[in-house]
Amino acid sequence: MSSFNSIASLEEARRVAIFGGTHGNEMSGVTLVNLWVKNGAEIQRKGVETKPFITNPKAVEKCARYVDTDLNRAFTPENLSAPRGDNQPYEVQRAQEINRIFGPKGSPDAYDVIFDLHNTTSNMGCTLILESSKDHFNLQMMNYIKKAIAPSSCLVLLNEHPLLKYSTSRSIAKHPVGLEVGPQPQGVLRSNIFEAMRVILKHALDFIELFNEGMEFPSCTVEVFRVLERIDYPRDANGNIIAMVHPNLQDCDWEPLNPGDPMFQTFDGKTIRFQGSGTVYPTFINEAAYYEKQQAFVTTRRESLVASSIRKV
Amino acid sequence: MEVDELVCLPRLPRVAVCGGTHGNELSGVYLVRELLKMEKKVTKEEEEEEEEEEDERVSVLMVLSNPRAMLQCRRYVDTDLNRCFTRATLNGPVSDVAPYEITRALELNRMLGPKGSPAAVDLVCDLHNTTANMGLCLIAYSDCDWICLHIFKHLQREMPDVPIRFIHFDVSSKESYSLDSVGKHGFAMEIGPQPHGVVRSNVYTAMRVGVQNMLDWVRFFNSGTIFEGGFVEVFSMVKHIDYPRDRETRTITAAIHPQLQDRDFCLLHPGDPLFQTFSGETLPYKGKEPLYPFFINECAYYEKGIALSLARKRRVMIPSIRVQTEHEQESYVQEFTSEEEE
Numbered sequence: 001m002s003s004f005n006s007i008a009s010l011e012e013a014r015r016v017a018i019f020g021g022t023h024g025n026e027m028s029g030v031t032l033v034n035l036w037v038k039n040g041a042e043i044q045r046k047g048v049e050t051k052p053f054i055t056n057p058k059a060v061e062k063c064a065r066y067v068d069t070d071l072n073r074a075f076t077p078e079n080l081s082a083p084r085g086d087n088q089p090y091e092v093q094r095a096q097e098i099n100r101i102f103g104p105k106g107s108p109d110a111y112d113v114i115f116d117l118h119n120t121t122s123n124m125g126c127t128l129i130l131e132s133s134k135d136h137f138n139l140q141m142m143n144y145i146k147k148a149i150a151p152s153s154c155l156v157l158l159n160e161h162p163l164l165k166y167s168t169s170r171s172i173a174k175h176p177v178g179l180e181v182g183p184q185p186q187g188v189l190r191s192n193i194f195e196a197m198r199v200i201l202k203h204a205l206d207f208i209e210l211f212n213e214g215m216e217f218p219s220c221t222v223e224v225f226r227v228l229e230r231i232d233y234p235r236d237a238n239g240n241i242i243a244m245v246h247p248n249l250q251d252c253d254w255e256p257l258n259p260g261d262p263m264f265q266t267f268d269g270k271t272i273r274f275q276g277s278g279t280v281y282p283t284f285i286n287e288a289a290y291y292e293k294q295q296a297f298v299t300t301r302r303e304s305l306v307a308s309s310i311r312k313v
Numbered sequence: 314m315e316v317d318e319l320v321c322l323p324r325l326p327r328v329a330v331c332g333g334t335h336g337n338e339l340s341g342v343y344l345v346r347e348l349l350k351m352e353k354k355v356t357k358e359e360e361e362e363e364e365e366e367e368d369e370r371v372s373v374l375m376v377l378s379n380p381r382a383m384l385q386c387r388r389y390v391d392t393d394l395n396r397c398f399t400r401a402t403l404n405g406p407v408s409d410v411a412p413y414e415i416t417r418a419l420e421l422n423r424m425l426g427p428k429g430s431p432a433a434v435d436l437v438c439d440l441h442n443t444t445a446n447m448g449l450c451l452i453a454y455s456d457c458d459w460i461c462l463h464i465f466k467h468l469q470r471e472m473p474d475v476p477i478r479f480i481h482f483d484v485s486s487k488e489s490y491s492l493d494s495v496g497k498h499g500f501a502m503e504i505g506p507q508p509h510g511v512v513r514s515n516v517y518t519a520m521r522v523g524v525q526n527m528l529d530w531v532r533f534f535n536s537g538t539i540f541e542g543g544f545v546e547v548f549s550m551v552k553h554i555d556y557p558r559d560r561e562t563r564t565i566t567a568a569i570h571p572q573l574q575d576r577d578f579c580l581l582h583p584g585d586p587l588f589q590t591f592s593g594e595t596l597p598y599k600g601k602e603p604l605y606p607f608f609i610n611e612c613a614y615y616e617k618g619i620a621l622s623l624a625r626k627r628r629v630m631i632p633s634i635r636v637q638t639e640h641e642q643e644s645y646v647q648e649f650t651s652e653e654e655e
Contacts (some may be wrong), residue, residue, distance in 0.1 A: 091474030121508040185444040187612040191568040191589045244514040267347045288510035
């Protein structure tokens, strides 16, 4: 356990990537990355190589989440170490290619930071997704972003759950950062959502530039929402959904859900209540892409993480 | 038209309620599934109860229009089913290699039509969702189909908490292309905003109540109720506006302006903000006439080159109506037949 007085000395973040189109119908990222591929002036920072990149071009062309399989679940050790071949699902081939360009995952040659841009149909606002509670660089970055956009809010979702954590495209980098902005329907570009994502990235890149220039970021606490469990829709014996997210829960991402609160509503109007043992904070409520992943929402609990003071080596 | 004119129209014994015409517009998918489940239960109960009055009885066909698209949760598999019901397509050649939706359109036309013939169902209600903030809209080709307009008036009265509007697309019956054009009367019931692939409980409930009220109206109508006429407000489609696009690649170069987003049916004046380019510039509406926008930022219309549609608001006078008596029905049929012979 690090003491509050110690400063973590970290390598400069020299190579940064911005991924769009990991899901081909999440339009903010697709649009931003295409813009920056044409003209990257906005994302340039002194001392940083920033590479905008469309990760799933075939899905983008079809305006579909994926072609064969979800790219954002495809970066497993099995897939990445499998032999190359045309018989592999398209997204597995893409994962291997992306691992060659921006990885290899877990090696010193991997990119320092990857921002992966996503949208959600859930009313999550601006959300930063953190994969490790011990990534002090990311924690400091997220603290910086939150302060920079205040009074607008940007929440941090921590997915460190041993079973629910998944192999994301950004997980190739030393410091993976997920950006999730909603609500936005799939296939739709809303200008307010687009601008919000753009502003967050601007602050993120500013942070990296400041860090690389030698700025020290003192220890701070960052409030995060830690993923607890996935809650599925009630289903019948054939696996068909028999109830919808309750109107009282719909759009109430990040608000407390207490035992006994309405959770689902059957098609004929009956209420099904939350049976948990304590208050949770639900999010990803009614995300379109998660119907097939058996997820109506995830529960989280609030935690305060301490980020060590950091400075470049 | 005389103010106290009473128009007598034929009974509506057969109504079709269609969901999943676009496989990812889920309110209709789930509602029709539920109605089919309930129908199985009710049929058992009905055998024990008294039958409905002969006149009132309505035969309701529940149809899941595009099962393959529904399975994949996509709008369509090969081509948009809801553009396949033109006379040209329906009378066209039958082919083994036809796009799935064309084959399906021919099947649906056999089931619910044939379009334009006396065998067609009396009323088609086709259920849709939109990502646009449109509330509940009835969309029809005619602004003088008194059945559709009276159903509209009835819904407005019975559902005062839901914004309900009537949209008229001025398309002749020769050129009509959607599923609802297969019935003798028909309309689409479009509810938004809802992302495709999602079921929102408030939207589902509005559709369930809307369909219930529609069927109730048909029963009242068939049993002889007189529905009083009056003025209704109708939005008549004038034109579409596409997104600004890059000349070479055709990719869009601007998004719906934040001040226009979600403001369906709020009057758009010349000079009002329309689009916002990715470099932050505002592009104004350049039309000469203030018009009412709708289908603002509908996901499925990007590929059809429509960022929004524009309509004029009009007041339409609808007459009082009631169902024809048997005697009136006979004379009507004779007239219909002799018109055809001419």
